[in-house]
Amino acid sequence: MMSLVKQIDASGLSCRAGSDIVELEDVAHTTSLDVVLLDMSAVGIGAQAVIEQISQLSLPTMLVVDSGFLAQYDPAINPDDFILAPLNATELMARVGQIVFRRNGRNTDQVVRVGELTIDLQSYEVSMAGRRISLTYKEFQLLTLLASNPGRVYTREALLNQVWGYDYLGGTRTVDVHIRRLRSKVEDPDHLFVETIWNVGYRFRDVGGEG
Structure with missing residues (x-):
């Protein structure tokens, strides 16, 4: 549990x-x-x-x-x-x-906004510039964790533990696959959010006053 x-x-x-x-x-x-x-x-x-x-x-x-x-x-x-x-x-x-x-009710604290990206933590809805984006549950969890902590570097192991749980038996390659799918859905040339920290893991860009 x-x-x-x-x-x-x-x-x-x-x-x-x-x-x-x-x-x-x-x-x-x-x-x-x-x-x-x-x-x-x-x-x-x-x-x-x-x-x-x-x-x-x-x-x-x-x-x-x-x-x-x-x-x-x-x-x-x-x-x-x-x-x-x-x-x-x-x-x-x-x-x-x-x-x-x-x-x-709908608490505004349960909405994460980064630039034109909006994540509703209560309805599990994600939108980019008003366009709704369909994510799997794990993709939503990954995005929420990263976007809620901009600038923080997460190792692949940390992401695996926090999103999939400590008892998950799969490897860190699972994280890479889900990050790639997540990027394909929420990013475009004008909206780049997830950065790869080579040999370490990933972080969400700290866009400062853009959100």
Whole structure:
């Protein structure tokens, strides 16, 4: 589950997995959390009480329910949403985004703008000069991570870990392939964003006042 939390964080949202209320309260007071991921198998019949305590921290909860226990699921638990395990990363991201949108509406902090490039972190939409660009989920994650940190150099290993997760078994060549596809979709001779740092990795151009 931790690799999924890292993917959510990489998308621009802040997520924590756990049920320790004291720990969550400490984190909530020091970090701007967007959602709590709660594994029902870890809290069992105490899920409702835990969710009520999390709600008192003004935090939404995504409850992870094992499909084998679905018949026993009690609607009175009343999380903001729930998802069946084993988890599908794409579905989880979409559901988390919907929770945050319902709570906060369209927050301008969830839109990244670099020149004429716009990345909406809640609707997962990307546009260039008003023209919508269709990206795969991994391409969107890569673009969001790089564009949110202009000028920062990421090694291929760092990108692989943050976007694909630490348990991904593929090699760094995957990063190169996705970067190449991403460039072909968002760049043209007048709009060059992703720079290759030879023998290291990639960075997003810091365009300063252009955004």
